[in-house]
Amino acid sequence: MSPPLLATLQEWLRVIMRFSMRNFMLYAREHNYSIAQLNALFRIYHRGSCGISELGDEMGVTSAAASQLLDRLVQQGLAIRSEDVHDRRNKVVHLTEAGRAIVQEAMAARQGWLEEVVNQLTPQEQQQVEDAIRLLLDKMRTLNP
């Protein structure tokens, strides 16, 4: 029998998604980035740097697709492709300052509603929620991706 917490977290996730995804998609459209592009930017941002086929694997596409997607990011000045010094068959991908700015902006767009929720909590409640979320975050660090 699964604990009641699981169901609660599932509902929480559904609610979060409804709020966040809408903002995220609207941000993408307004700024003329595709979901695929933002997804790639987020992944590179999170890893700091990565190879082409590595990126493709993470996104579940071929390396040809990853290479083409990257073309557009480079062309827009959001990413840089450079050679791997140790094995020149590989390329190393980094974000430019502009690319990192996009990621931070998109995250902020997604999180706008959070502040409203926090403001509805009393200081004691805030502390209670803070402790609980930190607990979850700690446990999640042990999971892989």
Next chain:
Amino acid sequence: MSPPLLATLQEWLRVIMRFSMRNFMLYAREHNYSIAQLNALFRIYHRGSCGISELGDEMGVTSAAASQLLDRLVQQGLAIRSEDVHDRRNKVVHLTEAGRAIVQEAMAARQGWLEEVVNQLTPQEQQQVEDAIRLLLDKMRTLNP
């Protein structure tokens, strides 16, 4: 000065997104649904039913785009377009049983990792997290979208 809870929740949201989005995208690719299609299915699912331009507005696209997107959903047997009895200029969109099943499957795909986290918590910790999340959920019900 913003409360520390806000920063904690923001990090929590980032982590959630990284875990959930990957599963979600892979689900979409494996089952050959586009993000746009799943997005539309989720929105119709959540509202129960809706009009065409209403759907377009929510997704931030023209009603022409919404109509075309819907064509494919109908063709795949996931949605139904029917006339509004009271104003026959409008169409009312519903999901079929198959459409609802897809939404539930996609949600489950996104939530797979939650169980792992819950299992790492002691019963006391589970109760603590449960209480906190319920508190957040209650406050969020008062927000709009």
Next chain:
DNA sequence: CAAATAGTTTAAGCGTGCTGAAATATAAAG
């Protein structure tokens, strides 16, 4: 060094999603 292997890119082709403009159908107003 020649051959096999590995990582990336290029090219052709397909399906999708989008837009703007025109067409269609219904409803409401004068």
Next chain:
DNA sequence: CTTTATATTTCAGCACGCTTAAACTATTTG
């Protein structure tokens, strides 16, 4: 009843993301 407004659809055209297959380039191996 004619005009105007509203909701949806159709159409042409464009950009994107993807795949497979072929082409490069660099490394490793026999």
